[in-house]
Amino acid sequence: MANILIVEDEAGISSFVSKGLKAAGHLPTVAATGQDGLHYALTGGYDLIILDIGLPDLDGYQVLERMRGQGVSTPVIILTARSSVGDTVQGLESGADDYMAKPFRxxxxxxxxxxxxxxETTAGPSLNQLQVGDLIMDLPRHQVTLSGKIIDLSAREFALLEAFLNHPGQVLSREQLLDRVWGYDFDPNSNVVDVYVRYLRRKIGNGWITTVRNMGYRLSEPTNSHDRK
Structure with a gap:
C-alpha cells in the first residue's frame, strides 16, 4: 500500500482516480489547488504524486519546480489535458518522472x-543504514544507536522509528503511521500512534520527534543539545 497525493482541481477526475487507487489498495489524498498540493508534497511524506498542470492558482509546472527546488524527490506522474510535445518536454524537464495525457484509461x-x-522499492532496500544526525539505524543488524550508544527498541518501536527515518523532516499523519507500522485501517479513536511516539521519546529524547498540531509528527535533528538523549 502506498500513500499517493492527487493534485487535481476537477472533482470528477480526482474522485475517479482516488476511488480507483483505493480499490487497488493504496491510500490517496486529494488536493484541489497548486498551493495545497505543494504544501502536502513538502510535508506529507508521500510515495507518489499525480499532478495536474491546469490548476487554479499555481500551475503544475510551478508546483513541480518548487518541490524539486526544496529537495522533494518523490516520483511525479503528470496527468493533464495538455498533450503537445512541448508540454511533455516541459513537464519532464521540470522534474516529472512520467507524463500522461487526458482523456486516459x-x-x-x-x-x-x-x-x-x-x-522506488527496488532502489530503496539497497540502503543498509538510515541516519539523521547521530541517530543511526542499521537495518541488517536491526540495531539503533544514538551518539554511539545502542538504544533498545521493541519491534514496533523499531518499525515506527524506521518510518520516521525514511522521511526525515516531513510530517507523517497518524493515518500514514498506522498504515506503515500497524497495517490496518485508520481508527480515529485509536491513540496507539501517540502511545508509541511517547515510548520512542523516552528512549531517544524528546527533541527528536515534534508534534505538528492537527497534522501528525515530524522527526528531525534537535537543534538544542539539551533535547538529545
Whole structure:
C-alpha cells in the first residue's frame, strides 16, 4: 500500500482516480489547488504524486519546480489535458518522472503508478543504514544507536522509528503511521500512534520527534543539545 497525493482541481477526475487507487489498495489524498498540493508534497511524506498542470492558482509546472527546488524527490506522474510535445518536454524537464495525457484509461494510469512505485522499492532496500544526525539505524543488524550508544527498541518501536527515518523532516499523519507500522485501517479513536511516539521519546529524547498540531509528527535533528538523549 502506498500513500499517493492527487493534485487535481476537477472533482470528477480526482474522485475517479482516488476511488480507483483505493480499490487497488493504496491510500490517496486529494488536493484541489497548486498551493495545497505543494504544501502536502513538502510535508506529507508521500510515495507518489499525480499532478495536474491546469490548476487554479499555481500551475503544475510551478508546483513541480518548487518541490524539486526544496529537495522533494518523490516520483511525479503528470496527468493533464495538455498533450503537445512541448508540454511533455516541459513537464519532464521540470522534474516529472512520467507524463500522461487526458482523456486516459485508469488501467494505464495504474500500470504507470505500479511501475514508479516498483522502481522506488527496488532502489530503496539497497540502503543498509538510515541516519539523521547521530541517530543511526542499521537495518541488517536491526540495531539503533544514538551518539554511539545502542538504544533498545521493541519491534514496533523499531518499525515506527524506521518510518520516521525514511522521511526525515516531513510530517507523517497518524493515518500514514498506522498504515506503515500497524497495517490496518485508520481508527480515529485509536491513540496507539501517540502511545508509541511517547515510548520512542523516552528512549531517544524528546527533541527528536515534534508534534505538528492537527497534522501528525515530524522527526528531525534537535537543534538544542539539551533535547538529545
Amino acid at each position: 485508469f488501467e494505464e494510469l495504474l500500470a504507470r503508478v505500479k511501475l514508479r512505485l516498483r522502481a
